[in-house]
Amino acid sequence: KMSLFDLSSGGQVQVSGAIAGGYNIGRGVIRSSDGRSAVTVKGIDGKTYFATNDAGYIVAQTNLITMPTSGGGSFDNNYQVTTDTTLTGSGAFAGFTLRIEGASANQTLDLGGRSWNGGGTILMDGANDFAINNFTNITPGNGVMVMGPGKLTLGGTKTSGDLEKFGPGLLEVTGNFIGSSGATYVWGGTYRAVSASALTTGLLTMSDSVLELGYDFTRVLWSAAGNIRSRDNGYGTPGGASFGFSAYGGDRTVNLGGSSAVVTFGGSGGFVMSRDAKFLLSSPTSDSTVDFQNPLNLNNDQQTIDVRNGSASVDANLSGIITNGGLIKTGSGTLALTANNIYGLGTVVGEGVLLANNGIGSVGTGTTVVVSGATLGGTGVVGGTVASLGTVAPGASVGRLSVLGSYEQNASATLDVEIEGATTHDVLAVTGSATLGGELAVTVGFSPVAGNSFTVLTASAVSGTFDTTNLPPLGGSLSWTVSYGATEVVLGVEESGGSPIFGVSPAMYDFGGVEVDSSSSVTFVVTNSGAALMTGTATVSGSPYVIESGASYSVAVGGSSNIVISFTPSLAETYLDSVVFLSDGGSATNALAGYGFIIAGSTNTSISQMGGLVTLNFSLMSGALYRVEATTNLLNGASWTNITAQLTNRTGSLLNFSDTNALANPMRAYRILSP
Numbered sequence: 001k002m003s004l005f006d007l008s009s010g011g012q013v014q015v016s017g018a019i020a021g022g023y024n025i026g027r028g029v030i031r032s033s034d035g036r037s038a039v040t041v042k043g044i045d046g047k048t049y050f051a052t053n054d055a056g057y058i059v060a061q062t063n064l065i066t067m068p069t070s071g072g073g074s075f076d077n078n079y080q081v082t083t084d085t086t087l088t089g090s091g092a093f094a095g096f097t098l099r100i101e102g103a104s105a106n107q108t109l110d111l112g113g114r115s116w117n118g119g120g121t122i123l124m125d126g127a128n129d130f131a132i133n134n135f136t137n138i139t140p141g142n143g144v145m146v147m148g149p150g151k152l153t154l155g156g157t158k159t160s161g162d163l164e165k166f167g168p169g170l171l172e173v174t175g176n177f178i179g180s181s182g183a184t185y186v187w188g189g190t191y192r193a194v195s196a197s198a199l200t201t202g203l204l205t206m207s208d209s210v211l212e213l214g215y216d217f218t219r220v221l222w223s224a225a226g227n228i229r230s231r232d233n234g235y236g237t238p239g240g241a242s243f244g245f246s247a248y249g250g251d252r253t254v255n256l257g258g259s260s261a262v263v264t265f266g267g268s269g270g271f272v273m274s275r276d277a278k279f280l281l282s283s284p285t286s287d288s289t290v291d292f293q294n295p296l297n298l299n300n301d302q303q304t305i306d307v308r309n310g311s312a313s314v315d316a317n318l319s320g321i322i323t324n325g326g327l328i329k330t331g332s333g334t335l336a337l338t339a340n341n342i343y344g345l346g347t348v349v350g351e352g353v354l355l356a357n358n359g360i361g362s363v364g365t366g367t368t369v370v371v372s373g374a375t376l377g378g379t380g381v382v383g384g385t386v387a388s389l390g391t392v393a394p395g396a397s398v399g400r401l402s403v404l405g406s407y408e409q410n411a412s413a414t415l416d417v418e419i420e421g422a423t424t425h426d427v428l429a430v431t432g433s434a435t436l437g438g439e440l441a442v443t444v445g446f447s448p449v450a451g452n453s454f455t456v457l458t459a460s461a462v463s464g465t466f467d468t469t470n471l472p473p474l475g476g477s478l479s480w481t482v483s484y485g486a487t488e489v490v491l492g493v494e495e496s497g498g499s500p501i502f503g504v505s506p507a508m509y510d511f512g513g514v515e516v517d518s519s520s521s522v523t524f525v526v527t528n529s530g531a532a533l534m535t536g537t538a539t540v541s542g543s544p545y546v547i548e549s550g551a552s553y554s555v556a557v558g559g560s561s562n563i564v565i566s567f568t569p570s571l572a573e574t575y576l577d578s579v580v581f582l583s584d585g586g587s588a589t590n591a592l593a594g595y596g597f598i599i600a601g602s603t604n605t606s607i608s609q610m611g612g613l614v615t616l617n618f619s620l621m622s623g624a625l626y627r628v629e630a631t632t633n634l635l636n637g638a639s640w641t642n643i644t645a646q647l648t649n650r651t652g653s654l655l656n657f658s659d660t661n662a663l664a665n666p667m668r669a670y671r672i673l674s675p
Helices: none
Strands: 004-008 023-026 031-034 040-044 048-054 057-060 078-081 097-098 107-116 119-124 130-140 144-146 150-156 162-164 171-174 182-185 191-192 202-207 208-213 218-219 228-230 243-247 253-255 280-281 290-292 296-307 316-318 323-329 336-339 347-348 353-356 368-370 373-378 386-388 391-394 398-401 405-410 414-421 427-430 432-435 437-444 452-458 459-461 468-470 478-484 490-496 503-504 509-516 520-528 535-537 545-549 552-555 561-565 576-583 587-600 605-610 615-617 624-631 647-649 655-659 669-674
Touching: 040 057, 048 097, 048 119, 048 624, 078 162, 119 150, 144 150, 144 171, 162 191, 182 191, 191 509, 202 208, 208 280, 243 253, 243 290, 296 336, 347 353, 373 398, 386 391, 391 398, 391 427, 414 452, 414 624, 427 432, 490 552, 503 576, 503 587, 509 520, 509 561, 520 552, 545 576, 552 561, 561 576, 561 587, 624 655
Parallel strands: 004 040, 078 097, 097 119, 107 130, 119 144, 130 150, 144 162, 150 171, 162 182, 171 191, 182 202, 191 208, 202 228, 208 243, 218 253, 243 280, 253 290, 280 296, 290 316, 296 323, 316 336, 323 347, 336 353, 347 368, 353 373, 368 386, 373 391, 386 405, 391 414, 398 427, 405 432, 414 437, 427 452, 432 459, 437 468, 509 587
Antiparallel strands: 023 031, 040 048, 048 057, 452 490, 478 490, 503 520, 520 561, 535 552, 535 576, 545 561, 576 587, 587 669, 605 615, 615 655, 624 647, 624 669
């Protein structure tokens, strides 16, 4: 345990009576009676010192002497090192303190091959990196405290004993510690193990700390030697059982007990043990991506993944399947979800960036809330509804982000779109409805030309508009257009002052005869020969004519759009209608015609032949219209020809029809149709 009194604002801590509660004074420094930590004070200068008792007050121990570089005897005082120092002689280390604050960058304390056992406490402060090298074993009895932004490196050999690291700073181990079976305790900050040899083989206990890895890491959870566990820091401090991993020197993988072993928040396995703890990923000193491979069980609760911001574009991946709960993403770093996750209690993107990077369901079901200042992005699928008060940025760079539910953009929110080419741009694809507000922000990585159009949002229905559009300037006389269709939002580029010109073909269409309850279709092609983006709609009166696709269209300069109309007659009669085209470049009304027919049967139909004349005799419905068609080939799809005008059976009596061309058409087949 480490205690810190912050007196940087000039306060005082007065001791009344004896110092108790497990602490005593040794060598003038207040330390725990179990010999495992010391009390520190943050002084008025903002620096951290060991604490001492001065006439009943806890004050900074500033009465330090420079560590001697030679001689015998014991090192048993309160020392300081501020510059490169090399020890010679045979002096032994005893119960002492060592405060390190490098006067310049990358200085070194060379222990001269000594073994540092059984006592002492190291405290490093300041912004400059420092290294302790050339030791045959190191077991400072009161631990190693790294308090400032500078890095402390241990570069010798450790053969026995435990090692405890305190403080928010970075302890880097480049030496060989694997020969020690002692335990390692990391009570805060970051412990960087540049290789597998940089950890002892004993139990690794972590609390509110990150293990930064220079290699792929595998250990089993829980409390046996060689395992890893998280644990509260002993004071019941909220978040004390938080722990996690980061990567250094290259992308790293982490699995605990095998990549398929499920780890459970708050369970009995030693993984993020307390409910208010967090799973920590990455660190400010990380330069690569850490991939945590285990499936995560959220234990039917809202669990927090805190991702610190390193220098990699993606700080951390969660590649195991996430189940049973809700996820809260905090921290300024970038987290990618790459598995087909099935957790169902929703997602809160509270800080930083969350990337949905799987094609089936990176972000689980339930509502995803994007908090102001946070960003949701990626090229995968969000399984539920998105409510954005922050930023939604499809793609990891340029890409398509899909939302299986609805999308609602608050007045404070932003849809951030990148356009890198005429056909290369971000798209937010919403399966449900999209309700718009807030800002549309666009960045462009190429030079658009007149006629370019970019569909940046699609939905089953679009309502509202963006309150503001932040569009980059275009060269010359080019200008942007923003078009809101029934199911999409389209950006266009046009010549300023130009206008669209509407065209459509064919001018009309006759479907002819179509069997009742069957369908036929035609494609009308709308063109734009003007100098600006054209948008419009196509409508018909209704059944049996239906617009199958293209009812709303957006046509770039020189482009075209297809409108497909189907005809499905329900009765044996003629249907007349028209398709109405409206646009900002012109309009048109194009006629539609067609009739339905029934392939009819009869109970009184006969056929006779005499002298080359074929006569058909039939009786059907009174008042109905009929025609006779013939073909000479019933195989491979017969081609039927109408050989008579329409016949009307007005009385219900027997009608007949004689084919005068029968002699010239041997093997002729006939059919009677209505009408």
